[in-house]
Amino acid sequence: MITFDNVHKSFGPKRVLRGVNLEIAKGTSMVIIGGSGTGKSVTLKSVLGLITPDNGTILVDGKDATKGDRDAFLARFGMLFQGGALFDSLTVWQNVAFRLLRGALKRPKAEAREIAIEKLRRVGLTPDVADLFPSELSGGMQKRVSLARAIAAEPEIIFFDEPTTGLDPIMSGVINDLIREIVVEMGATAMTITHDMTSVRAIADNVAMLHDGVIQWTGPVGQMDSSGDPYLAQFISGSAEGPIEAVR
Amino acid sequence: MVITRGLAAVGRSSLATLSSIGEVALFLFSTLSHMVRPPFYGREFAMALFNIGWLSLPVVGMTAIFTGGALALQIYDGSSRFSAEAVVPQIVAIGMVRELGPVLVGLMVAARVTSSIAAEIATMKVTEQIDALVTLSTNPMKYLTAPRVLAAIIVVPVLVGIGDIIGIYGGFLVATGQLGFNPATYVRNTADFLQAADIISSLIKGSVFGGIAALMGCYFGMNSGRGAQGVGRATKGSVQAAAVLILAANFLLTSLFFGS
């Protein structure tokens, strides 16, 4: 269970989050939608302590996310970054197995490599990419490697920042199914950011829309189309007409 | 009006300098504390030793040999005004070992190593790789900064030692080839004259300068702004800061070892 309570964050004069309140129940899949630059990535990063909110609290299972044993806390998480964030000095399999090659979860190299190759297969990549460097892959392939890295240590809570951006529709479908599977099979709690409404319908239990620094609307995915919220309706239809300014 | 505004600008930048001194001190403290607490990243450390030490050898060798040669010419020219040409081996040795060896190697390391560390870490910061490290339960200070700074502290004195020897050899080549010195006498005069304290001070300077060079690269990289411009600024700032700090530290260390 992740709880945002009145979370604020500004960068200089720019007020990005202005009182975010949101709850994500254990084992459910929450999708956050919203225009670009509205602070969706900032929201995810605040949970992990990569960004410190100016105000408000974030609780994970009732405990303040910023306090206590950081290592134990982070060991429960996996995150796919918007830009992939692969380590370019390491090969693909070493990226995927990063956690398994050092620290508390360290295991023999051969075993780590095997797990990495298995995770690569799950995201639709063949073993022959294992020994390439990230710079030798296309953007979409990098994204999938990054996804494999996020799930490699079987985390309880997984964040996906735009997992399907830059992928073709078929590969997007594969990734959507995979995310759904991870939540259902592993019982993981997921928070996904996306602009892709097909993705939203495929992976969400609940949807939250971030606009103007607050959660404008949140509810089960089934109620999304009949919400009556003009902001959400405009976002779903992708119309230039409506309360959301097209020029931001 | 213009004057007060000018003064205010100077004041602001002095305040900024003071606060960044504080930040650098904290950064140094954090780096040192990560060096002594496990986990240790052996592979990162070995790579840093290789990059900072081995790959710097060519540029250190070139710098030292030309400087040693030029030093011999200058000292010969200067000392001949007092008919004291015989001091060339001694002054070349002392000049290289006490001052020029460590300073030139330090500055070369700042040019080569500080810039590349800063650019690498800043790029990692800008592309969220530093954030990714954190989410993979790896402390970036421990994984990136500590191994590089430790490697530099250990390996730059070795570079300085090699630079000293090559510099003296450069002086030797010029003195024996061009200025008519007897090779055996030149070597004996150099060896007899240099004291352990000269060599130790040279190596200590190397350690300090190496530490400064790597630390500045990491500090500016970790604090890089966003985008390509952020990486550029971090790189430029790191080399400037490292060079100035190395020269200032050199003055302090020289006064400490040889003042009074």
Ligand SMILES: Nc1ncnc2c1ncn2[C@@H]1O[C@H](COP(=O)(O)OP(=O)(O)O)[C@@H](O)[C@H]1O
């Ligand atoms: N580290 C940072 N420093 C300064 N500004 C930032 C930082 N991170 C995000 N921002 C700003 O916050 C706003 C929201 O960013 P982000 O959460 O990445 O948007 P998105 O909803 O597209 O994911 C943007 O205007 C961005 O420029």
Ligand SMILES: [Mg+2]
């Ligand atoms: Mg984003």
